[in-house]
Amino acid sequence: MTFVDHYPKAARIVKANLIVAFVALGIGGFFGLIQALHRTDVFRGFVSSVQYYDVLTGHGVLLGLVFTTFFITGLYQWGVTRTLEREPESSAFSWTWFWMMVGGTTMTATAILGGLVPGSGMSAAVLYTFYPPLQAHPLFYIGAALLIVGSWLAGADWFWTYRKWRADNPDARIPLQTYMVIFTWLMWYLCSLGVALEVVVLLIPWSLGVVEKIDPLLPRTLFWYFGHAVVYFWLLPAYFVWYTILPKLSGGRLFSDPLARIVFIFFLLLSTPIGYHHQYADPGITLVYKMWALIMTLVILLPSLMTAFTVISSMEHGARQRGGSGYFAWMGALPWGQPAFVGCALAGIMFAAGGFSGMINASLNIDMLVHNTAWIPGHFHLTVGTAVALTFMAITYWLLPQLTGKALKFKNLALAQPYTWFIGMTLMSNALHRQGLAGVPRRVAEPQYAGIDYEVPFGTMAEMDWQVAIGGTILFVSMVLFLVVIGGTWWKGAPATDVDDVIPPALSGPEHSPKILDNLTLWMGVAVVLVLIAYSLPLAEMVMDGLFSPGAFPAPM
Amino acid sequence: MHVHRFEKLWIGLSLVLIAAFIGIVLFGFTVMDLKVPGVETGETVDPATVLSEGPFAQPGVRKISDDHYEVYMLAQQFLFRPGSAQPLTLPARTKITFHMTSPDVMHGFEVPGSGLNTTVIPGQVATLTTRFPEAKTYGVLCHQYCGSAHHNMQAEIEVVPPSEFDESNLIAQ
Numbered sequence: 001m002t003f004v005d006h007y008p009k010a011a012r013i014v015k016a017n018l019i020v021a022f023v024a025l026g027i028g029g030f031f032g033l034i035q036a037l038h039r040t041d042v043f044r045g046f047v048s049s050v051q052y053y054d055v056l057t058g059h060g061v062l063l064g065l066v067f068t069t070f071f072i073t074g075l076y077q078w079g080v081t082r083t084l085e086r087e088p089e090s091s092a093f094s095w096t097w098f099w100m101m102v103g104g105t106t107m108t109a110t111a112i113l114g115g116l117v118p119g120s121g122m123s124a125a126v127l128y129t130f131y132p133p134l135q136a137h138p139l140f141y142i143g144a145a146l147l148i149v150g151s152w153l154a155g156a157d158w159f160w161t162y163r164k165w166r167a168d169n170p171d172a173r174i175p176l177q178t179y180m181v182i183f184t185w186l187m188w189y190l191c192s193l194g195v196a197l198e199v200v201v202l203l204i205p206w207s208l209g210v211v212e213k214i215d216p217l218l219p220r221t222l223f224w225y226f227g228h229a230v231v232y233f234w235l236l237p238a239y240f241v242w243y244t245i246l247p248k249l250s251g252g253r254l255f256s257d258p259l260a261r262i263v264f265i266f267f268l269l270l271s272t273p274i275g276y277h278h279q280y281a282d283p284g285i286t287l288v289y290k291m292w293a294l295i296m297t298l299v300i301l302l303p304s305l306m307t308a309f310t311v312i313s314s315m316e317h318g319a320r321q322r323g324g325s326g327y328f329a330w331m332g333a334l335p336w337g338q339p340a341f342v343g344c345a346l347a348g349i350m351f352a353a354g355g356f357s358g359m360i361n362a363s364l365n366i367d368m369l370v371h372n373t374a375w376i377p378g379h380f381h382l383t384v385g386t387a388v389a390l391t392f393m394a395i396t397y398w399l400l401p402q403l404t405g406k407a408l409k410f411k412n413l414a415l416a417q418p419y420t421w422f423i424g425m426t427l428m429s430n431a432l433h434r435q436g437l438a439g440v441p442r443r444v445a446e447p448q449y450a451g452i453d454y455e456v457p458f459g460t461m462a463e464m465d466w467q468v469a470i471g472g473t474i475l476f477v478s479m480v481l482f483l484v485v486i487g488g489t490w491w492k493g494a495p496a497t498d499v500d501d502v503i504p505p506a507l508s509g510p511e512h513s514p515k516i517l518d519n520l521t522l523w524m525g526v527a528v529v530l531v532l533i534a535y536s537l538p539l540a541e542m543v544m545d546g547l548f549s550p551g552a553f554p555a556p557m
Numbered sequence: 558m559h560v561h562r563f564e565k566l567w568i569g570l571s572l573v574l575i576a577a578f579i580g581i582v583l584f585g586f587t588v589m590d591l592k593v594p595g596v597e598t599g600e601t602v603d604p605a606t607v608l609s610e611g612p613f614a615q616p617g618v619r620k621i622s623d624d625h626y627e628v629y630m631l632a633q634q635f636l637f638r639p640g641s642a643q644p645l646t647l648p649a650r651t652k653i654t655f656h657m658t659s660p661d662v663m664h665g666f667e668v669p670g671s672g673l674n675t676t677v678i679p680g681q682v683a684t685l686t687t688r689f690p691e692a693k694t695y696g697v698l699c700h701q702y703c704g705s706a707h708h709n710m711q712a713e714i715e716v717v718p719p720s721e722f723d724e725s726n727l728i729a730q
Contacts, residue, residue: 283683305571365591372700439669441700452696550680
């Protein structure tokens with residue numbers, strides 16, 4: 001008896017979300033392979049350099065928004081259902097938000113893929129950030145809005161379950177997994193409001209021709225109000241896995257439940273008021289706001305550094321339970337032959353490296369060296385591209401038997417997958433970082449400019465290009481391995497007996513922490529105040545001269 | 558609530574690291590004069606008329622003093638004016654202030670090897686000041702995706718010794 005037997009309705013919803021996530025992963029991952037080969041001039045036969053930007057848009061949207069969002073709603077539905085021990089209150093409502101998100105995704109994907117079909121009359125090569133006055137087909141914006149509103153309803157569904165649970169358990173502490181879901185979604189409501197306003201109030205009317213001109217800076221600022229917090233929307237579910245499941249996979253249990261709660265409070269408070277650090281190089285935004293973003297951004301290192309401590313301590317505890325000893329030798333006692341553990345642990349190591357390059361990005365004037373260079377994709381392929389994506393893939397190996405009642409198939413492939421991902425990303429990411437230091441720009445089909453000799457700090461440009469191309473190819477192979485394992489398990493997996501689905505309680509449980517940590521109104525209130533401090537003045541300045549002014553006409557791509 | 562002493566130590570060290578990073582940035586700002594766009598800001602222009610009115614109607618180099626020149630530059634789909642049709646010539650070791658805007662979509666302005674880096678946004682004027690240390694030819698590229706020929710948008714800055722700088726092409730004040 002496992003999750004699918006106890007909660008069949010919830011299991012169906014989780015599985016539906018994961019299927020959409022993995023379809024998006026497959027298409028988006030293939031686009032990534034095309035880019036790695038095209039940019040480096042190893043092979044340019046898939047698409048033209050003009051279509052490169054359609055592919056790039058597809059890669060960013062399908063992986064950054066679709067794969068992540070659907071995986072997260074699936075994972076969180078699982079977490080809420082199992083810790084509150086309740087099926088969804090209304091299946092109809094749950095399927096409503098699911099299909100709304102699917103509908104939105106289909107519209108946006110149609111607009112993007114239309115750019116690859118000559119004569120379709122559709123195009124959305126505006127990239128993942130869709131800065132106006134570059135204008136996409138209206139379907140692109142309408143679909144994106146539906147995806148976001150659908151995710152809001154998913155959160156409402158979980159709050160509904162939580163309210164019912166609270167009525168039955170008036171004095172209980174919120175179970176940790178549900179606590180993490182709630183704090184992630186409070187943060188998500190707060191930050192996605194920015195992009196929803198951008199899309200619904202400004203971009204949809206403008207793309208339909210209701211208004212003619214657009215002020216480029218205001219939507220860009222609203223995008224980044226959302227655009228940094230969204231990385232924590234991706235990351236917190238990985239933390240959810242690292243805090244609540246990884247210690248168990250290591251053979252032990254979580255070190256401290258109260259500190260996990262404090263870390264999630266930090267992220268609710270600090271994720272949104274730091275969006276300006278993506279606009280360090282922008283004119284029209286006063287230095288004071290950039291300085292404020294700098295300080296808040298560096299302070300948000302604290303909860304991630306605390307996470308590093310707790311996760312590593314929990315793993316050490318697990319290793320010692322398994323008979324490990326010594327200062328460092330205990331690491332050898334960890335289960336390096338189990339794919340779910342290996343994926344999460346390697347993802348954590350990559351996240352540490354990505355954290356360090358992120359500190360460079362955060363450092364205002366130092367960032368000018370690397371702003372909009374290949375360093376940036378080098379950085380976020382370690383964070384979202386590995387810390388998040390590899391954790392999601394790895395934990396699927398552990399979740400799928402609970403959701404399907406089937407044993408994992410192709411265990412050797414599953415074990416090879418995280419290791420290949422780690423190798424591919426090491427090659428690709430170190431080369432992208434170094435190319436960025438030499439000034440090679442990101443988001444460009446052909447970075448080989450006649451007349452520009454990049455001064456490479458160490459290594460050679462040719463060597464780095466090969467590392468990007470080979471690394472990208474290995475990553476693609478790794479992703480195919482993942483899809484084969486998942487598809488094989490789903491269709492051909494043998495019925496599982498004794499599914500491993502038990503999570504032991506933390507060494508230091510919630511009873512050791514003050515109840516104020518569970519006060520949702522208080523923390524949401526503080527988060528709103530911090531956002532008002534960071535954003536009310538600059539947004540007022542931009543809106544005062546008119547919502548759509550200084551106005552620029554829509555421009556062809 | 559119990560916090561392990563190692564964890565207290567770790568949190569303390571983390572706070573020191575964070576303070577150090579903030580300190581490094583402020584040191585760069587004050588002592589090393591490493592600035593970012595946005596220091597001189599607040600100026601807006603109308604993208605619809607910027608090509609016909611005001612200083613950007615005549616992009617090019619203007620002289621402020623013997624030690625200070627300013628460049629009004631347009632970034633537009635898919636070229637820099639001046640700089641793309643023929644190289645922009647500037648004197649070395651002299652204070653140069655760039656003012657940049659765009660009449661169409663967002664662009665980027667990056668000069669690899671110089672540290673010059675800004676976003677160019679329609680409606681806003683990006684201003685940055687530098688001194689090129691030596692005579693040398695720099696490439697300029699657009700690092701903000703701006704459309705189908707984005708990868709063809711580039712320019713050249715030819716930095717010459719101040720004694721060889723030809724002032725006959727300056728725009729009159």
